[in-house]
Amino acid sequence: MAQSKQHESKPHLVEEWVGKVYTALCILFLVVTIFSMVYFVASKGLTTFFKDKVNVIDLLTGIKWNPGGDPPLFGALPFIFGSFSTSILAAVIAAPLAFCAAVFMIEIAPKFGRKYLQPVIELLAGIPSVVYGFVGLSVIVPLFRDIFPGQGIGIAAGALVLSVMILPTITTIATDALASLPSGLKEGSYALGSTRWQTIYRIVLPTMLPALMTGVVLGIARAFGEALAVQMVIGNAPHIPGSLFESTSTLTSAITLSMGNTVMGSTHNNALWSLALILMTMTFVFVFIVRWLERRSKI
Template structure:
């Protein structure tokens, strides 16, 4: 009888323990999600409140900010407004990002196709560790290599100092290569095996199958990889700052010094006083970067939603 009673007691207590553990797990999950949402809202509120201060408290002009060609927030214009023309900085960021994506994307797609369709064993044993190594290299190392190798090479090959958009583009292309390659590998590997077999059964060659079946099926995933790479390139600061020249002028040549949003931010934030026009103007640049990050995220989600509907 005692044994039977103990078994009944164990049967009753086991569900209660499972329910308590389940409730505890749900509680921890909700707390983690709540902290994440709270941190996101706090960061967004801080950047937005600081980013609009130059327009609310320092008489800055929104039109001049997005269309002006001179960046000198510490100096007042004839109308008593800070000179905050950020168009050269925004243009420099977009040019460097687009050029690095154009250079890097074909290389990344080719490497992904080779590692998944042509030589998977060699790709996994040799190329994949190389890609992981490139991801782990700090930005300052890329910048130092660009400063020691890329800039002197451009200086000797072309006229100019070597600093400029071309140097920043080359450095960023190498930096975002592993990101786009890794995501492209995942997109190509997710294509069902049955599509490959069906293509081969119809008499298609390997290259016809890759071009007409695999790449077209993985198109949305490949676009997502490119967007993620562009997002990293747009937000990169230290490496670009070391090789681009940091001259806040409208870019007219790939070989002339220019600047980006991130390079001006990293250079000026430590030398300004909180609340002054120079500091508020830098916060406005940070707000532009945050909005661009949201834009990239929206594009990724839109591509994913479009793929699910298809």
């Protein structure tokens, strides 16, 4: 009897050992991949400062980008400004819509919202970015051209396109956050005589604010790294615009438009890798902010 039990336990031990080894190899692969990417981008991006002797302050604060000039100018501030302005403005547009949609699906009409509205919103996440860019170029840009001064391309068009793209991200996180709220808080508010709307904006939203802000930050990170959709509607002009309806450029647009036209190892190519390093650094900053907000929501 004891021998039969030992024979039965051996397959389980083998399966457990195989599972542990497989899991460890997957984690090791992910860690090696992440560190390899960081090392590759950092080594290429830092070449601009150590080999080509480009000043870091000049790159971050310069407003003129002319790699082919004499002398060449590498001012990345217009691209940094374009990336932040479009991403933050997109979040400002999308966040209220996402919060209202989440409140509707969880607090007001959960059956209808969860069954019909949530799948429609999540469907937006599966649409290719080139489709968003083409719709923006065909619909939003002509509309802005008819209503506002200018050609219709610029920060406003890019932000509006990005706001639709990041709407599913913010809505999904806000919905999950509201659904995880303990029912006792709402029941206690109702017991004290509060109405449904008073409970929503005085109890529900303040309690889940850190989790809701996590969705906003992730949406900004998603918009910050978008290239094609913004590139089609923003104008791609390397200067700081004077209004929301003037053309500008972003870090991703500058990289995608110029990387294929440069020689590997040239100063221009290394400067583009420096822009990629800035982009990656900001992505890490967004991740750290998200982790900090998650810790705040658990307190």
